[in-house]
Amino acid sequence: MDKQTVTIYDVAREAAVSMATVSRVVNGNPNVKPATRQKVLDVIDQLDYRPNAVARGLASKKTTTIGVIIPDLTNSYFSELARGIDDVALMYKYNIILASSDENHDKELQVVDNLTAKQVDGIIFMGNQVSKDLRDAFNRANAPIVFAGSVDPEHQSPSVNIDYVAAVTDAVAKLVGRGNRRIAFVTGSMDESINKDYRLKGYKQALSSKRIGYDEGLIFQTDYSYKAGYALAKALQDVKATAAFVGDDELAAGVLNGLTDAGVKVPEDFEIITSNDTRFTEISRPTMSSITQPLYDIGAVSMRLLTKLMNNEEIGDKTVVLPYGLKKRQSTK
């Protein structure tokens, strides 16, 4: 039933050389006489020999596989990052084991242990909470890890990001500059470091620089979904907000449509600025102003960084910060 698998041993026999030599030519080791190499290559071709990566992994202790932990595959923010990761991984001949965490703590732990068992050479982590347990699991993995588009609250792991504090400060400052005094802050859970430690900080900074008081009532924590945003419309009106900074584009689209459907005119009566510049910002009507981030690059750079780490290459700063921007579209005046 199994097609007879041809092994390195078969090739060695047919080519009348040792396994070691075959291994050398397969791995591009230069210490092989051209004639021998050619002979081996011919046999490989003729037998259609294909190295078994599992055996190779066991013997060499390198699997050329990395683990990518992603909170939600269907969220464009993460899938854009993943695309960057994937492209660079391919370039360096790594395969990706993709593991969804659903932002669920136990699942994250489980997933990291799985990846560890599979002997991945490195891990890219997306997510914004790192418990002690999770940190331990990372350490057990005995593989380098980099945070992509996610913040390591304790600055222990390498990461690639934008300057979230500055970006949100800028965004909210724009809103303030246009006369808004009651600006809602709408994001996911405040348990996430990116919200609690970065975005909120930027928000407060923008307010206080203009001497606007901070009002708890304007802070909205919810999940990153269209529905959740849509449902927020009434509450936003109730607190008499005239603008909102939103931490996720799909969430922002929900806020936008919820408001619009409730008869609120955006941007005339309510301005919205969102965070990730994914395609949702172009599709909604009005289109949404947003912080811009080089999502693909964040993923790509993360993966590139990981390859260096896996090769024990010297790296400069382990926190790389990519540039962000602000893109005005129709949801702000």
Next chain:
Amino acid sequence: MDKQTVTIYDVAREAAVSMATVSRVVNGNPNVKPATRQKVLDVIDQLDYRPNAVARGLASKKTTTIGVIIPDLTNSYFSELARGIDDVALMYKYNIILASSDENHDKELQVVDNLTAKQVDGIIFMGNQVSKDLRDAFNRANAPIVFAGSVDPEHQSPSVNIDYVAAVTDAVAKLVGRGNRRIAFVTGSMDESINKDYRLKGYKQALSSKRIGYDEGLIFQTDYSYKAGYALAKALQDVKATAAFVGDDELAAGVLNGLTDAGVKVPEDFEIITSNDTRFTEISRPTMSSITQPLYDIGAVSMRLLTKLMNNEEIGDKTVVLPYGLKKRQSTK
């Protein structure tokens, strides 16, 4: 530098049993005396032993890893499928090696060979063209394969889908029923079997049943992107189409916004119906009517089917067809 890895041998020694026994308890083999089992378990716990999946894979010839080939991670259609796949894979303890193909033929071949080298136990394929080369690569993999949300033109491989012909027929029939005579057919490449053999067939069927002539000029092939759709607006007006069936939601959003920005009123002057019922259909304004598909389920069922195949279980029909629907939203009258 490497944390000393503890092996099955260490556990055996500490527990004063043989490796075989440790292996048995790790794998839940019932042929172990409870007392022995407990002793081993204790040692495992104490040493924090974790089985090496690579070694296991080599010895058992099962990697508990499957390959998932996906054309575009950032396309909601595929990422929703992937979520279904992922959930069920987790349930059955399989890991997923995700491989992007970008609908690129050579890359697909490369990817399948990679997965084969990594000894995946099975493959889930998303994509709609299967060349002879690719088919050969599948066979070489010596692992079962199922097509998810994708059509196997030659009906050789198991697949899970909806009835695309019927769905498109219904969708276009609605458009016809409302008096449209010039209905554009907008999809990706006609090289894809799903477009050429299924959707187009449904389109023609709907037209001919109402005795409407088929006009080549109404057929638009482009890529599945917002931009491409947006750019189509003028051409659509030029051919005096009054409605369009679109094969992808992002593409449809582009058509919608392109038309709207060109001053065409949807649905009053132009009706649009799209295909995948992803979140874009809710976010756009007007919202888009669509064929509805159980995307998550298609992914989940595909994975479930694959597990059966991997276990050599008997399966009924290898082509499973899930139900579709039609959801009226604002882009149709």
Next chain:
DNA sequence: CTGAAAGCGCTAACAC
């Protein structure tokens, strides 16, 4: 119920 031993297919010293 348990152990001994032979691999799984490959890499990596180490000789020659």
Next chain:
DNA sequence: GTGTTAGCGCTTTCAG
């Protein structure tokens, strides 16, 4: 340049 020989860490007969 090339071959020999140990393993890598685990599963799996096969005995007993």
